Amino acid sequence: MASKARVIYWFRTDLRLHDSPALQAALDLQPECLWPIFTWDPHYVYRVQGAANRWQFLLDCQNDLSASITALNPASRLFVLREAPQTLLPKLFSAWNVTHLVFERDTDAYARARDATILAAAARAGVTVVTRSGRTLWDPDALVRANAGKPTMTMSQLQAAGRKVGPIPPPLPAPTSLPDPGAMPLEHVEDTHHHHHPPETTAGPDLNARWREGQDAGYARLAGPQGDFAVETLAELGFAPAAATTPHRGGETVALQRLDTVMADVAYAATFRKPQTSPAAFAPASTTLLSPFLHFGALSPRLFYHRALEACSRFRGAPSAPPESLTGQLLFRDMYFAAQAALGAAMAQTVGNPQVRYVPWHLPSKVEYVGGASYTIDHPQAEEWFQRWAAGTTGFPWIDALMRQLRHDGWIHHLGRHSVACFLTRGGCYIHWERGADVFAELLLDHEPACNSGNWQWLSCTAFFSQYYRCYSPVAFAQKWDRDGAFVRKWVPELQRLDKKVIHEPWKASPAELRNAGVALVDFPGVGVDMAPGTYPVRMFDFDERRRICIAGLKKAYEVGLHGDHDKVLDGTALDLFADAGEREGEMEGQELGSNAATAAAAASRPGSSSSSTAKAKKRATGPMDRYAKKQKVR
DNA sequence: TACAGGTTGTCCTA
DNA sequence: TAGGACAACCTGTA
Numbered sequence: 001m002a003s004k005a006r007v008i009y010w011f012r013t014d015l016r017l018h019d020s021p022a023l024q025a026a027l028d029l030q031p032e033c034l035w036p037i038f039t040w041d042p043h044y045v046y047r048v049q050g051a052a053n054r055w056q057f058l059l060d061c062q063n064d065l066s067a068s069i070t071a072l073n074p075a076s077r078l079f080v081l082r083e084a085p086q087t088l089l090p091k092l093f094s095a096w097n098v099t100h101l102v103f104e105r106d107t108d109a110y111a112r113a114r115d116a117t118i119l120a121a122a123a124r125a126g127v128t129v130v131t132r133s134g135r136t137l138w139d140p141d142a143l144v145r146a147n148a149g150k151p152t153m154t155m156s157q158l159q160a161a162g163r164k165v166g167p168i169p170p171p172l173p174a175p176t177s178l179p180d181p182g183a184m185p186l187e188h189v190e191d192t193h194h195h196h197h198p199p200e201t202t203a204g205p206d207l208n209a210r211w212r213e214g215q216d217a218g219y220a221r222l223a224g225p226q227g228d229f230a231v232e233t234l235a236e237l238g239f240a241p242a243a244a245t246t247p248h249r250g251g252e253t254v255a256l257q258r259l260d261t262v263m264a265d266v267a268y269a270a271t272f273r274k275p276q277t278s279p280a281a282f283a284p285a286s287t288t289l290l291s292p293f294l295h296f297g298a299l300s301p302r303l304f305y306h307r308a309l310e311a312c313s314r315f316r317g318a319p320s321a322p323p324e325s326l327t328g329q330l331l332f333r334d335m336y337f338a339a340q341a342a343l344g345a346a347m348a349q350t351v352g353n354p355q356v357r358y359v360p361w362h363l364p365s366k367v368e369y370v371g372g373a374s375y376t377i378d379h380p381q382a383e384e385w386f387q388r389w390a391a392g393t394t395g396f397p398w399i400d401a402l403m404r405q406l407r408h409d410g411w412i413h414h415l416g417r418h419s420v421a422c423f424l425t426r427g428g429c430y431i432h433w434e435r436g437a438d439v440f441a442e443l444l445l446d447h448e449p450a451c452n453s454g455n456w457q458w459l460s461c462t463a464f465f466s467q468y469y470r471c472y473s474p475v476a477f478a479q480k481w482d483r484d485g486a487f488v489r490k491w492v493p494e495l496q497r498l499d500k501k502v503i504h505e506p507w508k509a510s511p512a513e514l515r516n517a518g519v520a521l522v523d524f525p526g527v528g529v530d531m532a533p534g535t536y537p538v539r540m541f542d543f544d545e546r547r548r549i550c551i552a553g554l555k556k557a558y559e560v561g562l563h564g565d566h567d568k569v570l571d572g573t574a575l576d577l578f579a580d581a582g583e584r585e586g587e588m589e590g591q592e593l594g595s596n597a598a599t600a601a602a603a604a605s606r607p608g609s610s611s612s613s614t615a616k617a618k619k620r621a622t623g624p625m626d627r628y629a630k631k632q633k634v635r
Numbered sequence: 636t637a638c639a640g641g642t643t644g645t646c647c648t649a
Numbered sequence: 650t651a652g653g654a655c656a657a658c659c660t661g662t663a
Binding site: 154155156273274275276277279322323324325328329332414415418422427465467469470471472473476477480 | 641642643644645646
């Protein structure tokens with residue numbers, strides 16, 4: 001083994017130089033060689049492949065980081081290597097005589113499994129692994145320990161755990177120099193084909209399987225199409241030039257500039273109250289738009305936190321406080337990360353999750369593909385509603401505007417997410433929150449698995465939040481925030497000239513009003529069929545009626561009181577408990593659901609309902625089932 | 636057991 | 650524009 005340290009610094013989702021405890025740890029080794037590498041991780045590659053916007057943002061971050069590294073050492077850059085880290089790193093260990101591997105910890109279920117593999121390989125190769133926590137304010141595992149090993153399900157739990165763990169570390173400065181990279185021989189590393197083929201894994205959804213075909217050409221070389229380790233272009237990834245439609249650009253440089261701009265407006269930063277920011281504001285948005293940078297690690301949450309505190313200290317007046325303040329937003333992020341750290345893969349799904357309520361939603365995930373994008377179409381109407389929701393053709397202008405902004409820009413305001421999420425689940429369609437989470441996962445620039453799952457659970461009232469009778473109206477909420485309809489006009493140009501009195505409920509417009517606006521309300525032509533120019537669909541249901549049905553359905557589900565780790569959820573028989581209630585969500589006569597036999601059969605054949613999880617389910621089920629029994633007796 | 640509080644509802648009344 | 654009803658959930662504290 002070499003006497004001096006020869007270090008691989010492995011960038012994953014920490015694409016920055018400032019406040020990187022892991023990078024600092026690497027430099028503290030005073031290495032003879034330091035290779036800053038970014039591996040192509042098929043798990044993430046295939047998840048984002050359908051979303052050119054996210055690719056663009058990632059490439060922005062990589063390019064910016066590469067330039068910053070070169071500025072610190074002209075011989076160095078970000079070396080992008082196109083192979084799964086599980087197979088690549090062990091080969092590099094020996095080919096490059098590596099002594100240390102350094103990276104930032106990641107608590108996603110997939111990342112934990114991957115890193116366990118890497119750690120074992122490093123141990124076999126005699127390579128020392130150094131990791132640090134830098135993705136969150138506190139180390140999520142430390143928060144879990146401080147919360148008695150349980151997931152943090154409320155803000156007060158998170159804050160109490162945070163107090164126990166200790167003060168949030170101040171941000172570290174960016175390094176002023178970097179060691180040379182060593183020689184990077186690949187002769188004995190490189191195979192001839194399929195470096196980036198995905199390893200066998202069921203640890204997370206493969207959202208973009210339909211995009212995978214035809215994407216393999218041109219990446220046979222470990223060091224990229226040009227053989228120079230360069231960051232690829234969108235074209236090299238197989239996207240059309242105009243595929244990325246978002247105006248939002250990535251990179252640490254942009255992130256730090258944007259942070260400066262936000263904090264320069266001391267009054268804005270110090271009095272920020274999230275619930276009072278407008279979901280209809282655009283150019284500029286009412287919030288900071290820093291979340292995509294946090295996701296890709298181009299901005300440190302600790303730097304953001306301490307800069308926000310600094311703004312409060314400079315403000316002459318009463319600053320806002322958590323949970324509504326800017327710092328409060330970061331605390332919520334840590335709450336979801338710590339919940340995920342305790343729950344593991346179950347965080348992203350209902351089945352097996354002790355914290356998530358069972359609700360017999362439409363379009364449930366196929367149990368044998370837990371966490372995947374495969375689901376059971378239990379009701380054709382629900383499937384059509386889901387497709388219309390995802391495409392922004394529901395006939396509710398507010399919902400459609402938000403979904404179109406999401407698809408085009410990759411970002412919508414938090415309250416907009418509330419609005420469309422409530423609409424899809426407990427406040428309209430009664431469709432499984434996992435379907436909505438899948439769509440957000442594909443389209444959001446700032447998609448963070450823990451926060452996405454947690455927020456969908458929150459909005460569907462299956463965890464974190466339970467006041468299901470508070471329901472967002474696609475009309476009233478729109479009228480509150482988009483009084484004149486400017487937001488709808490931007491994203492639903494069909495309604496551009498419609499009077500503001502009816503812009504959020506065009507079904508109430510008179511024939512003359514529609515004629516004057518140059519728009520015709522038409523029956524939805526069908527999933528996959530383009531709307532004719534100058535037409536807009538009739539609303540896909542009566543919202544007030546659907547709200548009543550959904551609230552009744554949630555009431556029933558709360559009475560039944562099952563959670564995702566209950567026997568009946570694990571074996572697929574939970575649905576039976578809703579059979580004697582007539583329609584499981586209290587739907588009207590003549591609207592009964594299609595057969596659920598397929599769902600039940602699929603669930604029953606699930607291989608993984610082990611005895612240990614069953615025992616755990618029994619143990620936990622006592623409370624909810626007691627409650628159910630009591631209610632039954634009272635009746 | 637009672638009660639207050641919970642980042643971000645809606646609708647009607649005064 | 651403010652305040653209460655709506656119908657009623659959870660957690661945390663005393």
